[in-house]
Amino acid sequence: MNNILVTTEDKITTITINRPSKLNALNKETIAELSEAIDSAEDDENTRVIILTGSGEKAFVAGADIAEFADFSPEQGKELAAHGQEILFNKVENCSKPVIAAVNGFALGGGLELAMSAHFRIASDNARVGLPEVSLGVIPGYGGTQRLPQLVGKGRAMEMIMTAGMIDAATAHSYGLVNHVVTQEELISTCEKIAGKIMRNSPVAIGAAIDAVNAGYIDGVDGYQAEIDCFGASFGTDDFKEGTTAFLEKRKAEF
Structure with missing residues (x-):
């Protein structure tokens, strides 16, 4: 695995997207590695809860790697979205084990879409989230137009998508997009504490x-x-x- 780190401790598997120089942007290889890591954690008898996060203190995932698809045709674009949704975003959403997104900074575009595909989200107070795709002449393609309205309502989702703007952690919390906001230092321990409560149950x-x-x-x-x-x-x-x-x-x- 070149782009992610996976650790399992006390029945919690933490998957960390580790491309700090690229603010953990999602490229094809990272998406494939995440897909494989989710499969492994779901099949692992020693895993009860999965935490998804980004390395460093700046970003969860600051979007997709635009250089990879800047010259794509409409057919290639359609295939990119369909393949990504199938192998990662829908897989996370339908994972039989709880997936918690620990949003430790920027979660933009594909990064917010990844966080939204998790079962729920905890954010650090420096988190900034948004779907900037329309500023690039494209729309969210990894489920963003569907999951954002489910989480925040149609009007707020329309505004966030149309303005391509970012909202801070407190606003994301007031919208119901994240369940809790904590300091950067408390982020993983908070996720682990909730995971502990989950693990008491069947x-x-x-x-x-x-x-x-x-x-x-x-x-x-x-x-x-x-x-x-x-x-x-x-x-x-x-x-x-x-x-x-x-x-x-x-x-x-x-x-």
Whole structure:
């Protein structure tokens, strides 16, 4: 892996985008490495939660590597977006293990799109986020036009996309785009603390909850029916037996 660092400790896998000289910009190789790292973490029995972050104190991911596609044709552009969405952004969103984005600075363009594909976001107080694509004569292509309105509402998303401007961490928090804002020093420990709370619960149930929540955002899918199906399936799991037995026996469940 040339562009990312992966560490696993206490059942938390931290994936760090490590291109500090490029402010961690996403190029083709980095996207492929991230895709592989998400697959590995999802398959790893020793991983319960994934934290995604950027190296250094300036940027989470300051966008895509524009030099890579500046001379693309419409067909190549379409393929770039489709391939990226499939191998990384949709994969992060549908990962059966919780993915927390630790936004440690600039999250612009593809960087904000990556953070939005995570299950939720924690930002450092120096974070600045935005989708500047229209200033380059293009639009967000890695899910930004879909996920931003889901998170902040249509009007705010339209304004952010049309102005191509950045908002600070406090504004992102007031919009509901990030769940918490903390200092740079507290960022990873805050994510780990939340991960600790998540890890007390059933990993099987959490995976099912991710599926059920995401179902509500898929065209043509009845989210309520997906919830009913996932709820019913839970009754056939060992985690359900353990969780309910532990509750009735007044002890802590061991998942």
